[in-house]
Amino acid sequence: MSDGHAHSHDDHGHGEALPGTIGHVTPASTLIGVFLTLVVLTVITVAAAQVDVGRLNVVGALAIATVKGSIVALWFMHLRYDKRFNFFIMFGSVLFLLWMVGYILFDTKMYQHDMENYRHNKTVDGKPKPE
Amino acid sequence: MHFDTLHNQFQxxxxxxxxxxxxxxxxxxxxxxxYAVYRGNHTEMFHYGQFFLNWQMGAANTIVLLFSSMTAAWSVRCAQLEQRKGLLLTIAVTWLCAATFMIIKYFEYTHKIHVGSVWGASFNIHDFSELPEKLQKLLTEQGITTTxxxxAKLGKDGLGLGTFFAVYFCMTGLHGIHVLVGMGLYAWLFVRALKGSFNRKYYGAVDNIALYWHIVDLIWIFLFPLLYLIG
Structure with missing residues (x-):
C-alpha cells in the first residue's frame, strides 16, 4: 500500500482512534476472534494427528499450520493493513525457505539409495564390494 | 529527530x-x-522419537503462546489508544505467558535429560522402566525388554534417535532462546511504559517488539505439529 494510503488509516480506526494516530487500530473483537480461531485450529491439528493416514498426516499438519501462520501474519502482525512492501519481504523469505527445503529434499532423495547401498557394504552401483 | 515526520520514523x-x-x-x-532431510530419509526415527514427546505439554505451550500473541497485539492497540493501564497490563501478561512457556519447556527438557533421551552420541537410555509406556509396550512386543x-534398538547403531533429539533440541532450543530474548524486551517495554514514554504517534517499540513476538509464535505453530504430533 502506498504512503498516501497508509496516511488515510489515520482516520480509519473503526471510529475509536484518537486524532492523528499512526497506524491501523485493530478492534478488540477482531483480536479475540483471531485468538479463538487459532485455538480451534490447534484443536483440529491435534485431532487430525490421531488419525493415521500415512504421509497425508504431514501434509495436513503443514496445511493447518500454514493457515494459522497466515492468520497471525495478516491480523496480529497487521500485514493486511501494512505497506505491501513489508508483505513482500515476508513472502520472499517464505518462498526462499520452500525453495531451499524443496531442492535439498529432492537432492537427498536422489542419492539416498546409493548411500544405503554403500552403508550395506556394497559399491554405489549396488554390487557387492570387491575384497 | 532525523525524520521529516513521526509517521516516516515509524514506517x-x-x-x-x-x-x-x-x-x-x-x-x-x-x-x-x-528436519525435512532426516524425516524424509528416516521416517521410523521420527516415529519412535515422538514417543518421548508429551503432546499435552506441547499443546499447552501452543495455547500459551497464542494467547500471548493476542495480548501482544492488544498492547499495540492500547498504545495507539493511549490506554496506559491497558498497555501495562497487556505487556505484563505477555511477559508472564513467555515465562509460563519457559517453565513448561524446563520440565520437558529436564525429563528428557533424566531419561537420557538427548542429542547425538549422548543418547543413552538409563533405565528401560523409565521409557514412555507406549514405547515400552511396542518394544516388548518386539522382544526388547532390557535397557x-x-x-541397541534406539541408539546410534540402531534407529539413531540421537539425531532426532539433536534436531529436537536445536529447533526448540533456538526457539526457546527467542522466547528468553522476548522476555527481556517485554521487561524493557514495561519500564518504558511505566515512565509514560509512548503515545498514539510514538509507539514504534511496542509495535516492533509485538511483531518480533508474533514471529516467535508463528515458528512454534510449525514446530508443535512437526515435532509432537505427526509420527
Missing part, C-alpha cells in the same frame, strides 16, 4: 523490523531443512 523502524523478521525465517529455514537391548 522506517517498521521496515527495519520486517527485514529482520525476513532474516529470522531464513535463519530457521536451515533447521527446517535439517541394553532398548539402547
Amino acid at each position: 522506517a523502524g517498521k521496515l527495519g523490523m520486517w527485514l529482520f523478521l525476513g532474516q529470522e525465517v531464513l535463519f530457521f529455514a536451515a533447521l527446517f531443512t535439517a 541394553e537391548a532398548a539402547n
Whole structure:
C-alpha cells in the first residue's frame, strides 16, 4: 500500500482512534476472534494427528499450520493493513525457505539409495564390494 | 529527530523490523531443512522419537503462546489508544505467558535429560522402566525388554534417535532462546511504559517488539505439529 494510503488509516480506526494516530487500530473483537480461531485450529491439528493416514498426516499438519501462520501474519502482525512492501519481504523469505527445503529434499532423495547401498557394504552401483 | 515526520520514523523502524523478521525465517529455514532431510530419509526415527514427546505439554505451550500473541497485539492497540493501564497490563501478561512457556519447556527438557533421551552420541537410555509406556509396550512386543537391548534398538547403531533429539533440541532450543530474548524486551517495554514514554504517534517499540513476538509464535505453530504430533 502506498504512503498516501497508509496516511488515510489515520482516520480509519473503526471510529475509536484518537486524532492523528499512526497506524491501523485493530478492534478488540477482531483480536479475540483471531485468538479463538487459532485455538480451534490447534484443536483440529491435534485431532487430525490421531488419525493415521500415512504421509497425508504431514501434509495436513503443514496445511493447518500454514493457515494459522497466515492468520497471525495478516491480523496480529497487521500485514493486511501494512505497506505491501513489508508483505513482500515476508513472502520472499517464505518462498526462499520452500525453495531451499524443496531442492535439498529432492537432492537427498536422489542419492539416498546409493548411500544405503554403500552403508550395506556394497559399491554405489549396488554390487557387492570387491575384497 | 532525523525524520521529516513521526509517521516516516515509524514506517522506517517498521521496515527495519520486517527485514529482520525476513532474516529470522531464513535463519530457521536451515533447521527446517535439517528436519525435512532426516524425516524424509528416516521416517521410523521420527516415529519412535515422538514417543518421548508429551503432546499435552506441547499443546499447552501452543495455547500459551497464542494467547500471548493476542495480548501482544492488544498492547499495540492500547498504545495507539493511549490506554496506559491497558498497555501495562497487556505487556505484563505477555511477559508472564513467555515465562509460563519457559517453565513448561524446563520440565520437558529436564525429563528428557533424566531419561537420557538427548542429542547425538549422548543418547543413552538409563533405565528401560523409565521409557514412555507406549514405547515400552511396542518394544516388548518386539522382544526388547532390557535397557541394553532398548539402547541397541534406539541408539546410534540402531534407529539413531540421537539425531532426532539433536534436531529436537536445536529447533526448540533456538526457539526457546527467542522466547528468553522476548522476555527481556517485554521487561524493557514495561519500564518504558511505566515512565509514560509512548503515545498514539510514538509507539514504534511496542509495535516492533509485538511483531518480533508474533514471529516467535508463528515458528512454534510449525514446530508443535512437526515435532509432537505427526509420527
